[in-house]
Amino acid sequence: MIDLDVRPMSRAEFDRWQSDVVAAYAQDQVEAGTWTADEALRRSEEANRALLPQGMATPGMIFLLGVLADGTSVGRLWISLTHPRGVAHCAYLYDIEVVAEHRGQGLGRALLTAAERTTRDQGAHALELNVFGYNTTALNLYGSSGYQVTTQQMRKDLRTSTRQEPDAEAATEG
Numbered sequence: 489m490i491d492l493d494v495r496p497m498s499r500a501e502f503d504r505w506q507s508d509v510v511a512a513y514a515q516d517q518v519e520a521g522t523w524t525a526d527e528a529l530r531r532s533e534e535a536n537r538a539l540l541p542q543g544m545a546t547p548g549m550i551f552l553l554g555v556l557a558d559g560t561s562v563g564r565l566w567i568s569l570t571h572p573r574g575v576a577h578c579a580y581l582y583d584i585e586v587v588a589e590h591r592g593q594g595l596g597r598a599l600l601t602a603a604e605r606t607t608r609d610q611g612a613h614a615l616e617l618n619v620f621g622y623n624t625t626a627l628n629l630y631g632s633s634g635y636q637v638t639t640q641q642m643r644k645d646l647r648t649s650t651r652q653e654p655d656a657e658a659a660t661e662g
Contacts, residue, residue, distance in 0.1 A: 494602040497551040562590040579607035581617040
């Protein structure tokens with residue numbers, strides 16, 4: 489088992505994390521095809537300000553840092569005790585990240601377990617999160633940790649697709 493201490497972020501750690509999470513979310517949106525590279529950083533900053541109007545002091549938000557026994561910071565968590573769509577007794581995991589050079593060692597699972605324990609201790613009955621479809625590593629982690637798909641968005645890029653859709657009559661034959 490991994491000896492991982494999970495503790496609240498300091499103000500300086502939060503400030504570094506906030507800058508990193510805004511950039512990472514912008515990049516995720518570009519990779520997902522949701523935003524253009526030109527608008528992504530601005531839109532990510534706006535979304536972050538809307539979710540954290542009081543920064544680190546925003547009520548119901550928890551910011552944690554995963555630290556190894558030697559003091560090395562290896563991961564971060566951002567949890568909201570209030571679900572963004574108002575789901576009762578359901579916390580929301582906005583961000584879970586393992587530092588790149590420490591991935592593949594079970595730290596993501598350890599951080600996820602810490603997030604579950606933290607939210608349960610705060611009275612939540614469930615923990616929900618969003619994962620981008622291209623992030624197969626995260627999809628595998630969540631699936632193997634008991635998370636189930638509750639909603640799913642799908643997209644087809646019509647600019648690059650050459651496959652013809654079956655006509656309605658052919659689709660109903662059978």
